[in-house]
Amino acid sequence: MVEILEVIMIVSFGASWPLNVVKSYKARTTKGKSLGFLCLIFFGYVAGIASKILNESYMSSFSSKWYVLFFYVLKLLMVGTDLCIYFRNYKLDKKRN
Secondary structure (H helix, E strand, C coil): CHHHHHHHHHHHHHCCHHHHHHHHHHHCCCCCCCHHHHHHHHHHHHHHHHHHHHCHHHHHCHHHHHHHHHHHHHHHHHHHHHHHHHHHHHHHHHHHC
């Protein structure tokens, strides 16, 4: 039950990332974005993944609880994509100025 609640939290927290990535890509600017915020969220997902990997109890039952780590990795990829788009947009902003 604990893992299911954790997955609900991760899915709820991260459900907006795909939309945010598309919005960032289309906006072609960093205005309204915070690099610090993106880095903090990215670091948080890295820490969450590390905590799962280092948790012996979780790893011993990984075959039945793999989905928890899957969602952490999926959201890490979304935030990482948004970070890449941020730097692309930063370059575009510099070109315009």
